[in-house]
Amino acid sequence: MKNKITLDYIILFLFKGLVVILPLFFLPWTASRLGMDNFNKDYLLWILIPLIFFLWLGKSLKQGEFKFIKTFFNIPIILLLAVYGLAAFFSLDAYSSVFGSYGVYTNPLLTFVSIVLLYFFTASYFKARDIIEIIKAVILSFFAVVFFTLILFIGSWIFNLGSDSLLNQFFVLSAGSFEDLAIYLAVINIFIIGILFNRASLELIIKKNLHKLVIIFFLCLSFFFLLMINFPPAWWLVLAGLVFLFLVNNYFLKNKFRKRKNLIFYLVSIILLLGIILINIFIVDNNVFANRRTAKLQLDFNNSYSIAKEAVKNKPFLGYGSDTFPYVFSLHRDASINNTDYWYLRFNKPAAYIFELIITTGIVGTLSYLFFILFYFYLFYNFLDYFASKYKINTSKEAGDYDTIAASLMAPVLLLLIGQFFIMPNIVLIFLFWLFLSLLALIAREISRDSGKKFKPDFNLYKINKTTNPDLFNGLFLLIFLLAAGWIILFSFEVKYWVAEAFYNKAEAGEYGLQKAVNLNPGRFNYKITLAKYCKEKAITELEETGRDIKKAGNLVNNSIDWARQSVKEAPFSIIANEALGIIYRDIGTYSKDNQVFAIKAFREAKKLEPTNPVLSVELGKLYLETGAIVEAVSVLEEANNLKNNYFEAEFNLAKAYSQSGKEYDALMILDKIVKEQPSADVFYEQGRIYYNIGNFDMAINNFEEVLDIVPNHSNALYSIGLAFEGIGEKDRALDFFKKVLDLNPENKEIMEKIESLEEED
Known part of the structure; x- marks a missing residue:
């Protein structure tokens, strides 16, 4: 039957569905309060990719034969996966390294495992004809993103929608920031341009003239959005992509293209882009770019480099573990940050992915990744060498049809690779990078099969047959069974954690909802912090009421302290958890002075985790003043005063400490200075x-x-x-x-x- 639903159809449908919906996927009831655009996308990958992978293995089991892509390119990928696993095992926060740090979700172990499964599945399972369907899914997803962006822009103009509008919040929670959008559009635009100016690819993928016109319309619209967003790294990537396509199309695939028309298009486009870039360099305020990165809690390059250098000194081999940058930032932040406009922020991302890699996986992980990159540059070289000779020799028609698509795929892969040294990609960009890489491996496999010895390195399928290799087949069957059982268990945890996030974000649920979130996902220390703060506020409200219930207030105080302690126990290296415990003891200490001693202890621990934060020194100094430890108060408040210039809280409390230690005239000098300024x-x-x-x-x-x-x-x-x-x-x-x-x-x-x-x- 023509429309018969087979396992192959289901697998392709799920895979294409993942490609289409991932860029805009989010669920409102698990949308983070921190604008965490990656949370739902990561969970989607963790669920769908293993499901697709095991469906494929189940089909292979039924057929009695397993097929895996066999190439020495597997070595750096498996090595990188092993390093990620070891880094997660020895991580500062193993939970965050496996499941992602709350509000960050850069590339935790589960995401990387899913991405690697995506690579091996795509390169091993699909056939050459499936490449067209997958590319169409990428283009359809691009249409959806551009269309939604158009609605957002029209709504902003006509209805004057601000940053707090539901439409804008939806966009931030789904697609991420406008800077993320700009990088995404730049990469996909170059990919589509590569197809449009590659006649063989164009005839395979887009056969109807109407479809071509629709694609050109959306392409022009996306370039308009790039102009509106005006994110400099996006322009640099577009320029690099156009130069690459120009060189490949005109010097390696020259027999397949209308050279004059291509030449005019590329030269005009490159000149226009250079003009835009020069305007950004010499006319547009450079602070705009820095402020936009800061708004995303993304650190600048100089401080990212400084923190990466300190991280290598302290954890040289395997780093601090995936998704632990927020911990490392606090630990190694430079005191010079205190005298900037964003000194009060705790950044959760470095300036570029390479810094994240150095910090979280150490020298071993970074070298493994560079080893992996070198392998793929070698693959690019072989593709170009193959193109240069192939169009003179003219091999089989099938190879000639599909191999030219590789030129269009190489451009976005190269851009995403370059971008990792200058930007911090979100999960969509990481997914596209590995998707395009796997499609290149698939094309290399098809060329290796059809062109014999004309393409190196060899990409072949390694087959394990039930009849010829029964022992190996049965062993693999047992391994797959165990992995599938493990994934089902993991899936049950993922569902629990997803429901926990839904409860956590349900504001009206109050204490009940927060406790449900903690019970469902005890590994998330931030749930416990929020619950501790909730109980503290309820206790203070009860104590301030006229007909107060002392017993009820006491229970709430005990619960608040208990939850805060549990959060510290769950994440002992978290500055947020230790600081929250100190704040709770401090606030409760207003009603019970005994708790001030515990507040001092908690703030001391917090200060060890973020030694250059003047706020912690001030809080500690104020507590010392209240408890009569004047010498200690003077010491930490002098430190706070040295950490940040013109910091009112530090100066004012230092003056109070000086006055209580007999240095009244020193105190008056400080206060005279403050009076003039504030x-x-x-x-x-x-x-x-x-x-x-x-x-x-x-x-x-x-x-x-x-x-x-x-x-x-x-x-x-x-x-x-x-x-x-x-x-x-x-x-x-x-x-x-x-x-x-x-x-x-x-x-x-x-x-x-x-x-x-x-x-x-x-």
Whole structure:
């Protein structure tokens, strides 16, 4: 039957479906609060690719013969996979290295395993005719992305939709940022241009003129979006892609093309692109590019290099493990960041994938990846060498039909490879890179079969037959059975974790939803942090109510501390977990001073994990001040002051520490500086308090008056100015201010006694 649904049909349908929906795939009930565009895409890969892989193996089992691509190119891929596995095993956070760090999901072990399965499946299973169907799926996916972007742009213009609009939020959660979109469009545009200007490929893939016109329309539309986004790395990639296609099409496939028309198109396009790039270099503000990267929590190149260098010194061989960059950033961030506009941010991605690789897989992983890249440059060289000789020899028609598609595939692979040294790709770009690589391997396999010794290296299929190799076949069957059982178990965990994310993002679920998320996925320490904060806020609310329930508040406090401790136990190297524990102890310490000691301990641990963060030093210094550890307070606050210039919190609290350690004049020097830059009631009050303590009542009165000009009902300032007036003998004026304090605090016995004492003296 023509429309008979076979296993081959199901496998191809699932594979094409994955290619089409991945770029825009997301589910609203598991959309991260952090704009985590990769979460659902990773899960889609973890589920669909193994499913497709095992369907293929099941079919092979039924037929009694397994077929795998056999080439020495398998060596660097398997080596790279082994390094990823070892790096994950010895990782700072094994859970994040396997399943991805929350809010990052760059390339955890499960994703890399899925990508490798994609490569071996595609290169081994599909036939030459399937390449056309897969490429059509890539183009259809491109249409969907461009169409949705068009809707977004029209909505922004006509309806003035801002960054908070549902449409824009949907785009960020599905496609990622506009910078990610620009790189995606640049890569796919070059791929499609390679097809359009390759007559043999064009005739195979796009046969109807109407379809060609539709593709050209979407191509022009995507270039318009590139102009609107104006992301410099995207332009550089387009330029590199056009130069590569020009060289390949005109010097290696010259017998197949209309050379003059190609020459005009490429030269005009390259000149226009050079103009755009020069405008970006000399006219457009360079800070725009830096700010856009920062908005994505993506670090700049200099700091990425600095952190990578420190990471290699500390963990040279296998690095810190996949998806652990947020940990490493905190540990090795340079203090110079503190004097930039983005000093308060914790970056979760370096400037480029190569830095991520160095940091998370070490020297061994980086060398393995470079080894892998060299292999594929060798493959590119062989393709070009084959093209140069093939069109003079003119081999079989099938090879001649499909091998020219390789030229169109080589361009995006090269761009994505180059891009990994300059950009941080998302999961869609990583997927496309490996998809195009696997299609190149498939074409190399077909050429090796049809052209005999004319193409090197050999890409052949290794066959294990049930009849000829029964022992090997049965052993492989047992291995597949165990792997399938493992995948089913893993799949059950993935479903649980997906449901956990849905509960976590369901805001109205409150404590119940958060506890469900923790129960379903106890490995996610951020769930426990959020639950700890929720319990703390509920406890504080209960304590501040008139008819407060002390027992209920106490239970909430204990629960908050317990969840925060569990998060630290789950992720002991996480600065976020340790800082959250310190904040909870600190906030609860307002009602129970005993907890301040535990807060100090937690902030000390946090400071070890992020030693150049001045905020942690300030928090620690404030706690030392509250507990009377003045020497320690001075030490850490001086450190905070040195870490960041003109940091109000550090300077102000250091002045308070100096005043309490007998260095009043040093304190006044700091406060005089602050007053000139950031005058406030708190600063004036602290100055007045110090002047009062050293007996300079006139200056104290002046400062307290400044406070009252800003905050007329400032109780402490009213009381202090009363004391100052009393100190200079103006008891009537002092009495006036004390009475104002009593009006604000009618039940204050201390002020009542003070007023009575002054009135008796009169």
